[in-house]
Amino acid sequence: MKSTEKTHPTRVFSYCPRCGSPDFPAVSERSFKCGGCGFHFFINAxxxxxxxxxxxxxxxxxxxxxxxxxxxxxxxxxxxxxxxxxxxxxxxxxxxxxxxxxxxxxxxxxxxxxxxxxxxxxxxxxxxxxxxxxxxxxxxxxxxxxxxxxxxxxxxxxxxxxxxxxxxxxxxxxxxxxxx
Ligand SMILES: [Zn+2]
Known part of the structure; x- marks a missing residue:
């Protein structure tokens, strides 16, 4: 499963689940880092x-x-x-x-x-x-x-x-x- 596929979490999630900020970029194939609150969110199995x-x-x-x-x-x-x-x-x-x-x-x-x-x-x-x-x-x-x-x-x-x-x-x- 590549992160370029449209159902991959890095293509589906847009907002920080902690603070709701739209500044929530994927920083790897498996994680996001919120620009608003600093929350580091990992995609696990x-x-x-x-x-x-x-x-x-x-x-x-x-x-x-x-x-x-x-x-x-x-x-x-x-x-x-x-x-x-x-x-x-x-x-x-x-x-x-x-x-x-x-x-x-x-x-x-x-x-x-x-x-x-x-x-x-x-x-x-x-x-x-x-x-x-x-x-x-x-x-x-x-x-x-x-x-x-x-x-x-x-x-x-x-x-x-x-x-x-x-x-x-x-x-x-x-x-x-x-x-x-
Ligand atoms: Zn946040």
Missing amino acids: AAAVAALIFDENGRLLVTRRGIEPDKGKTDLPGGFIDPGETAEEALCRELKEELGVDVKEMHYLASAANNYLFSGLSVFTTDLAFRVVPISLEGMSPSDDISSYEWVNPAEVDPEEIPAPSIRHFIKEIAVHERE
């Missing part, structure tokens, strides 16, 4: 989690996005980590919200960078993938920001149907090896 859940036949659970951006495309269960929350807590919360699933076991696998277009702004994320074993797969029902889910062979998923580069990496590189 937000942390997010994604779950790899397999059934007894080694098929991977993927979801369909129910909201924009990329409504109808392939995703993994998960979402942003709230301030003050651990990655593990966020994963348990998101799986409960999105699928009604309780977590029995989880372990960390890998991370990947992404940028997520939201309200005309590129939000940078670091996505953390966990392998998750739910307490039960019965009674699972999609809700919140997903419209449906399905079980797939990760090797057979069309990469073009996975818009987020981090999720594409988790499904096409990590999940494919995890099920072996």
